[in-house]
Amino acid sequence: xxxxxxxxxxxxxxxxxxxxxxxxxxxxxxxxxxxxxxxxxxxxxxxxxxxxxxxxxxxxxxxxxxxxxxxxxxxxxxxxxxxxxxxxxxxxxxxxxxxxxxxxxxxx
Amino acid sequence: xxxxxxxxxxxxxxxxxxxxxxxxxxxxxxxxxxxxxxxxxxxxxxxxxxxxxxxxxxxxxxxxxxxxxxxxxxxxxxxxxxxxxxxxxxxxxxxxxxxxxxxxxxxxxxxxxxxx
Numbered sequence: 001x002x003x004x005x006x007x008x009x010x011x012x013x014x015x016x017x018x019x020x021x022x023x024x025x026x027x028x029x030x031x032x033x034x035x036x037x038x039x040x041x042x043x044x045x046x047x048x049x050x051x052x053x054x055x056x057x058x059x060x061x062x063x064x065x066x067x068x069x070x071x072x073x074x075x076x077x078x079x080x081x082x083x084x085x086x087x088x089x090x091x092x093x094x095x096x097x098x099x100x101x102x103x104x105x106x107x108x
Numbered sequence: 109x110x111x112x113x114x115x116x117x118x119x120x121x122x123x124x125x126x127x128x129x130x131x132x133x134x135x136x137x138x139x140x141x142x143x144x145x146x147x148x149x150x151x152x153x154x155x156x157x158x159x160x161x162x163x164x165x166x167x168x169x170x171x172x173x174x175x176x177x178x179x180x181x182x183x184x185x186x187x188x189x190x191x192x193x194x195x196x197x198x199x200x201x202x203x204x205x206x207x208x209x210x211x212x213x214x215x216x217x218x219x220x221x222x223x224x
Contacts, residue, residue, distance in 0.1 A: 095206075099154070
């Protein structure tokens with residue numbers, strides 16, 4: 001089974017900061033990676049698919065990069081509505097999807 | 109507009125059974141990959157099951173043999189039959205429309221609590 005490891009597990013940041021979250025796969029997954037944002041009590045929301053493709057309607061301050069085993073989600077200028085938990089997810093072993101453990105972005 | 113509405117969650121004793129339903133609108137369930145994903149309280153996301161447009165089904169090892177995914181095309185509804193429930197099945201269960209790369213749309217979730 002492919003394991004997904006996110007780091008850090010939490011990050012404290014201020015509005016306007018650049019925030020970077022990493023996700024590492026236990027084996028190569030090409031570009032079969034997605035990123036989601038989840039706010040408390042709500043369902044996750046797709047931000048990025050195929051490692052770097054921005055889902056329709058998602059602000060351009062979100063970007064994704066990487067391939068193989070190492071991936072990054074970057075928020076270029078953190079906004080108040082971006083405080084949430086972020087998850088990566090691999091689809092290389094589709095239909096069996098695996099999620100990372102999550103990264104909570106908190107207000108400093 | 110794509111909408112997914114789950115129902116059927118609740119409190120159930122260990123060993124019991126429950127059926128979750130997911131009513132879809134804005135698209136056709138039978139033409140899409142449809143999944144269930146769960147999230148235990150305070151924990152991360154766990155993929156549970158998927159049904160392909162052709163009808164093939166797949167399950168996470170943790171639920172294989174106990175859960176069954178199905179759909180009713182006439183009602184445009186997805187189901188998850190859960191048998192032999194365990195405490196570790198306690199979670200919010202999300203119905204989801206999946207693409208090949210990612211989950212495109214999520215329902216609001218329904219809470220299943222397995223406890224005596």
